[in-house]
Amino acid sequence: MVEISKALDKLNTHEHKGSPKAGSTGPLDDHLYMYHMPYSYTAEQIRKIRTHILHLSERSVPRVIMITSAVPSEGKTIVASNLAISIAKGEDQHVLLVECDLRKPNLYSLFKYPPSPGISEIIQGRFQIADCLIKTPIEKLTILPAAKEPPANPSELLESKSMSSIIAEVGQRYSDRFVIIDTPPIQATVDPKILADQVDGIIVVVRHRYTRESDFKMSLSILPREKILGTVLNAQDELPSKKYRYRKYGYHNYY
Numbered sequence: 001m002v003e004i005s006k007a008l009d010k011l012n013t014h015e016h017k018g019s020p021k022a023g024s025t026g027p028l029d030d031h032l033y034m035y036h037m038p039y040s041y042t043a044e045q046i047r048k049i050r051t052h053i054l055h056l057s058e059r060s061v062p063r064v065i066m067i068t069s070a071v072p073s074e075g076k077t078i079v080a081s082n083l084a085i086s087i088a089k090g091e092d093q094h095v096l097l098v099e100c101d102l103r104k105p106n107l108y109s110l111f112k113y114p115p116s117p118g119i120s121e122i123i124q125g126r127f128q129i130a131d132c133l134i135k136t137p138i139e140k141l142t143i144l145p146a147a148k149e150p151p152a153n154p155s156e157l158l159e160s161k162s163m164s165s166i167i168a169e170v171g172q173r174y175s176d177r178f179v180i181i182d183t184p185p186i187q188a189t190v191d192p193k194i195l196a197d198q199v200d201g202i203i204v205v206v207r208h209r210y211t212r213e214s215d216f217k218m219s220l221s222i223l224p225r226e227k228i229l230g231t232v233l234n235a236q237d238e239l240p241s242k243k244y245r246y247r248k249y250g251y252h253n254y255y
């Protein structure tokens with residue numbers, strides 16, 4: 001049984017008194033626009049997503065949100081990371097960024113911490129959550145990594161009861177905390193469908209001039225429609241000299 005309550009109590013009250021491991025060992029990756037360039041165009045687009053989530057009129061604010069997309073490399077991890085930073089930089093929202101891409105853990109390269117144990121090792125009973133939490137330079141943002149090494153059976157791990165209890169308990173216990181979940185692409189895996197059952201809301205990333213319409217529609221047909229909060233158009237225009245501005249996010253609420 002995962003000892004999540006205890007771990008989250010520590011996360012809640014002693015976040016900077018030694019519970020999560022000090023994470024970053026170097027400058028964070030340039031793709032974390034919300035951190036490096038909070039006033040850039042891209043950061044502004046991310047803030048719009050945050051605003052949309054926080055002010056949904058037709059439903060209660062979703063606290064447990066997964067970021068997914070149809071195919072690889074559409075920008076899920078970058079969107080999830082920037083959105084997590086954006087919410088954590090708000091007035092009093094704490095954020096737990098949970099990496100559920102057990103096949104290809106990648107957050108460590110954005111936030112510059114050594115490959116670290118996480119969900120995979122917790123489910124296998126080798127670690128507790130408190131041992132895995134990673135502190136970031138962003139005051140209210142903590143990371144729960146996927147795995148130190150990709151496991152051989154990621155889907156089975158995600159289907160396991162421990163995974164359900166991790167996501168469910170994180171969401172229920174801390175109503176003041178956002179949980180942003182980075183996932184693998186829908187078409188490459190069954191993982192996002194398993195996770196979709198456990199979250200309050202889903203954001204689907206679409207990469208401009210990259211994602212095929214048929215793939216996008218297929219992914220929408222798989223996900224529970226009522227949970228889709230909207231899509232993020234992760235686009236790229238043609239301003240090569242503007243390093244941080246030529247790739248941009250647009251937010252589209254299709255529903």
Ligand SMILES: Nc1ncnc2c1ncn2[C@@H]1O[C@H](COP(=O)(O)OP(=O)(O)OP(=O)(O)O)[C@@H](O)[C@H]1O
Binds near residue numbers: 073075101
């Ligand atoms: N908005 C963006 N600005 C700059 N580069 C981007 C942007 N979106 C994606 N990229 C580039 O595309 C690569 C893939 O992005 P990312 O890792 O976020 O995609 P992903 O959907 O999480 O991929 P995977 O399916 O493999 O997990 C990044 O390493 C980055 O180089």
Ligand SMILES: [Mg+2]
Binds near residue numbers: 076077078182183184
């Ligand atoms: Mg990714």
